[in-house]
Amino acid sequence: MWKRALFAAVAVVLMVAAAYAGFFIAPDEKTMHVLQRIFYFHAATAWAGETAFGVCFLANLLYVWQRKEKWDWLGISAAEVGLACITVVLITGPIWAKPAWGIWWTWDARLTSTFVLWLLYISYLVLRTMIEEPDRRALLSALFGIFAFIDVPIVFGAIRWWRTQHPKPVIMGGPDSGLDPTMKKVFFFSVLALHVLVAFLIAERYRLEKLRAEFAVIRRELEVA
């Protein structure tokens, strides 16, 4: 119990510190000024969400290979947390876009592929509610999860491969890209904070899935008795 409380406390402290750094330590950007500070939360959450979907993808592959229920539990846990992250990205993006571009939304490659990613993982969750038999549900959702992950590299590459309304990458964007050193430190600190939060939420969601399995076993015992 105390380990979970400590994990939660570390995640919250890091998130508060990341918000403080985003508001007060990072310097003002020269064109967008204070508005650019959304970047430290928006982009770091996107990275953490894509990591969660990466964990889901690996868990899905391992389930198909080994058919162990723990991989199914990890897959659904990481998918839900990744979906929460992408929901935050799809909300914070338009909040940034409206004052910066004058529009809330446009169907450019980055925004559209991110919206498709959100829809794909919503479908993953809906699919799981439609199949009663646990092994069949785990296998079909693992196969769908592997397919859904194809969109993650497309989201990553969209602003590199196509001309978009969304800004070009400032990290891993080639020789013309880059960030001020203090901005870079604040950004990577935010990425760390969001990854710790995501790890905590996946662990909590995994415990729920474990409880569901325990519940199913006891209910079967009760039916037999």
Place this chain on the structure above:
Amino acid sequence: MNSLQSVFAAYVIGWAVFFVFYVSVAVRSSSLRQEIERLKSSLNKGK
């Protein structure tokens, strides 16, 4: 909405989404734990 309000709104709404997600997991876990305890006691009565 000025720029600072936009930044503040983005952080607050983002944090709220994570908080609601955490609470939904905690509530689901708590009700499941209660249900497991109830089933366990029915199982023990039956033995």
